Amino acid sequence: MRAPDDQRASVVREWVAAIHLLKLRASAPTDIVGFHAQQCVEKYLQALLVWHGLGFPKMHNLVRLFELLPAGFHPEMTPAERMRLTDFATATRYPGDSEPITLAEARRAVALARRVRREWRRWLPRAALKR
Numbered sequence: 001m002r003a004p005d006d007q008r009a010s011v012v013r014e015w016v017a018a019i020h021l022l023k024l025r026a027s028a029p030t031d032i033v034g035f036h037a038q039q040c041v042e043k044y045l046q047a048l049l050v051w052h053g054l055g056f057p058k059m060h061n062l063v064r065l066f067e068l069l070p071a072g073f074h075p076e077m078t079p080a081e082r083m084r085l086t087d088f089a090t091a092t093r094y095p096g097d098s099e100p101i102t103l104a105e106a107r108r109a110v111a112l113a114r115r116v117r118r119e120w121r122r123w124l125p126r127a128a129l130k131r
Contacts, residue, residue, distance in 0.1 A: 004062070006008060007104070026103065030100070030101040030102065030103055030106040031088075031100070031101050033101070033106040033109065033110060034085075034088035034101045034105065034106050034109045035088055035089065036113075037051075037085065037088065037106075037109035037110050037112065037113040038060070038062070038085040038086065038088040038089045038109070038112040038113075039089075040076070040116070040117060041062060041085055041112070041113055041116045042060060042062060042065070042086070043114055044091070044117060044120045044121075045062060045065050045066065045069075045120075046065070047124060048069065048073075048120065048123055048124065049068055049069065049084065051123075051124055051125070051128065052069070052070050052073070054066050054068055054069075054070070060079075060086065060089035060090070061086050062082040062083075062085055062086045062089075063079070063082045063083055063086055067083055073123075075115060075116075075119065075120050075123060076119060077112075079111055084105075084109075085109060085112065088101065
């Protein structure tokens with residue numbers, strides 16, 4: 001099942017934005033970088049669920065979405081990574097509810113999103129990844 005062009009374009013914009021924003025170094029809006037990294041992982045996780053024919057509620061909680069994956073299917077991502085990226089989904093939406101995201105954390109989040117994208121694409125059919 002192929003994602004609609006606008007959905008795929010949205011993921012691309014988020015991915016490019018996160019990488020570009022990190023180039024700002026100390027002045028990088030780390031909350032936005034973290035949010036985009038979380039969105040990249042969330043979209044790939046939802047794509048895996050769709051590919052396996054599994055419905056899912058509209059949510060940003062990577063921990064809970066991971067629980068919906070089929071038994072025996074566990075793409076690599078530690079529980080701590082899932083939880084931290086889940087926190088980034090709301091950090092920009094609800095100011096004051098969480099600690100600021102450091103530049104080092106933002107860089108780790110983007111590295112994680114890159115790893116997830118690279119590794120998880122092997123679980124999806126090539127036809128779904130081509131344009």
